[in-house]
Amino acid sequence: MKLEHTYTFDIPRDIVWKLIQDEGVLKKSIPGCKSFSRMEDGIYHAEMGVSVGPVKGVFAGQVQQVDQEEPAFYRLLVRGKGLPGEIDAVASMRLDEVDQGTQLTCSTEVQVTGVLASVGQRVMGGVAKMVLGQFFKTVEKEMKQLASHSE
Numbered sequence: 190m191k192l193e194h195t196y197t198f199d200i201p202r203d204i205v206w207k208l209i210q211d212e213g214v215l216k217k218s219i220p221g222c223k224s225f226s227r228m229e230d231g232i233y234h235a236e237m238g239v240s241v242g243p244v245k246g247v248f249a250g251q252v253q254q255v256d257q258e259e260p261a262f263y264r265l266l267v268r269g270k271g272l273p274g275e276i277d278a279v280a281s282m283r284l285d286e287v288d289q290g291t292q293l294t295c296s297t298e299v300q301v302t303g304v305l306a307s308v309g310q311r312v313m314g315g316v317a318k319m320v321l322g323q324f325f326k327t328v329e330k331e332m333k334q335l336a337s338h339s340e
Contacts, residue, residue, distance in 0.1 A: 192297045192317050196325035199290040200332055206260035206284055208332045209293070218327040220320050223247065231255070239273070244308060244316055246273040260284060274303020295321065 198205050208214050212233070216225035221238035228234050231254040238247050250269025257263040267278040280297040299317065 190299045190301070190314060190317075192295075192299065192314060192321070194295045194297075194318065194321040194325070195292060196295075196329075197287060197289050197292045198329050198332065200329070200336065202284050202286050202291040203260050204332065204336060205291040205293065208335060209282070209284075209328060210254065210263075211335075214328060214331045214335070217331050218324055220323045220327075231257075235269070237269070239271075239316075239320075244273055244305060246271040248273075248276065250276070272304075274301055274305035276301055276305065293325070
């Protein structure tokens with residue numbers, strides 16, 4: 190399944206780059222995040238609770254940042270397991286400067302197994318878009334709070 194999501198932050202690209210990779214910002218912004226901790230440089234362990242329609246459960250897994258081209262691009266490799274199945278995803282994150290601030294385009298290729306696969310691509314696509322939308326709105330809120338505290 191392929192997904193693409195675009196979000197525009199009214200924040201400069203160098204700040205978005207720094208904060209979109211901040212462990213504290215990510216932990217507060219990932220919907221249903223139960224834990225998010227650095228295992229080693231660029232590799233994180235995460236636990237996330239999901240409860241959307243027929244998709245319910247806790248996923249534990251690993252998120253790794255690779256191919257970083259600061260401040261414009263990086264990829265995320267995501268592997269997670271839970272009772273509803275397994276997720277294996279690669280997300281390309283491109284940050285472009287635009288008049289309004291920074292446009293982040295997330296292009297994702299996702300493979301799922303178990304109950305996740307059985308609910309169908311349309312349902313999973315809707316769930317994924319909702320989770321991504323919540324994530325980016327919360328990330329922007331966290332970034333603005335941090336930016337206002339550092340001024």
